[in-house]
Amino acid sequence: MPELESAPDGDFSVNGNPVDATGHDGRPLVEFLRDVLNLTGTKIGCGNGECGACTVLVDGAAMCSCIVTAGSMRGSDVMTVEGLASDGRLTALQESFMRNGALQCGFCTPGMLMSATELLLRNPNPTRQEIVHFMNGNVCRCTGYAQIVEAIEEAARHG
Ligand code: FES
Numbered sequence: 001m002p003e004l005e006s007a008p009d010g011d012f013s014v015n016g017n018p019v020d021a022t023g024h025d026g027r028p029l030v031e032f033l034r035d036v037l038n039l040t041g042t043k044i045g046c047g048n049g050e051c052g053a054c055t056v057l058v059d060g061a062a063m064c065s066c067i068v069t070a071g072s073m074r075g076s077d078v079m080t081v082e083g084l085a086s087d088g089r090l091t092a093l094q095e096s097f098m099r100n101g102a103l104q105c106g107f108c109t110p111g112m113l114m115s116a117t118e119l120l121l122r123n124p125n126p127t128r129q130e131i132v133h134f135m136n137g138n139v140c141r142c143t144g145y146a147q148i149v150e151a152i153e154e155a156a157r158h159g
């Protein structure tokens with residue numbers, strides 16, 4: 001993981017690391033993540049809250065990082081796709097995406113993974129319908145969604 005800009009007390013945390021957002025209060029969070037912290041896993045699609053490519057977890061809840069400012073994150077714990085794997089090991093969900101071919105260009109994948117991570121935290125055994133409903137805000141231009149839903153189902157089965 002890239003080294004993060006850090007402050008002794010930090011304005012908020014990103015993937016467990018304190019960050020200083022001084023001077024960036026009004027910037028969209030996704031720009032702060034990508035341009036200041038160099039965490040480029042989070043993508044910018046529409047920039048408008050409509051595609052989910054920029055999804056991160058804020059205190060465990062999936063959120064579009066293009067429509068919130070860095071300054072509004074004070075006191076929060078932000079997790080990006082870079083924060084999922086630990087000690088070089090992918091999560092079961094990430095492994096399942098790979099096994100099921102749940103990506104083509106991969107542009108939507110970080111956002112998909114973050115939304116699905118929240119879903120499985122809240123509901124470890126979602127039905128297919130619950131998965132489709134929960135993932136409704138994440139758009140994929142490539143896969144047709146079937147493999148994405150299957151990957152999430154399989155990750156839930158093998159938890
Ligand atoms: S880039 Fe944020 S929702 Fe599309």
Ligand code: FES
Pocket residue numbers: 102103104105106107108109139140141142143
């Ligand atoms: S894999 Fe290309 S947009 Fe989803």
